[in-house]
Amino acid sequence: MIVTLSKPITAHGEEVMQLDLREPTAEDVMEIGFPYLVVQSDDGQGVELRPKVAGRYISRLAKVPMSSVKQLTVSDLSKFQGLIMGFFGQGDEAAAATEGA
Template identity: 50%
Template sequence: MSELELTKPIQAHGETISVLELREPTGKDVRELGFPYVTTGDAGVRLDAGVVAKYISRLGNIPPSAVDTMSPADLNTISWEVAGFFLGTSTPDKS
């Protein structure tokens, strides 16, 4: 589980959220949503914003409309956190 403090709070489920908790994705999540990135010809990685948004919604248990209201900075930070689950760079679970 990752906790990320938002620079701009969002509304979800009638509440103001300033810290978003993301659970780790499961195989079922990957099967249903696909991978949130594509590899590029130069051994790089490009995030797929549409797929990442679906992961943020699912892993953070917030509606897609809440993801749509995130600041670009928060969305970027959280997008790389989601990618980190797949690339082995996410914050380790401290529990």
């Protein structure tokens, strides 16, 4: 999946405006963990986003170093987090949590 960035970043010594994000595998999940936690609240269950874990997924799935991930704008990080959550069937919850932030 090609994702266009709102602002270029440097990856592998080159300026890039797009990252190619592959779908995670079971191995990725076993090594990195889930990008969210299911939490109990007074009104039921909720989803707590884990941006550090999402950053590790971006680095691994797009094959860029973490130093490149740290250059992303907040809006691009949120976009990637929503895409990653979508792989886990949590895309709608991620979008709602990001919009409410």
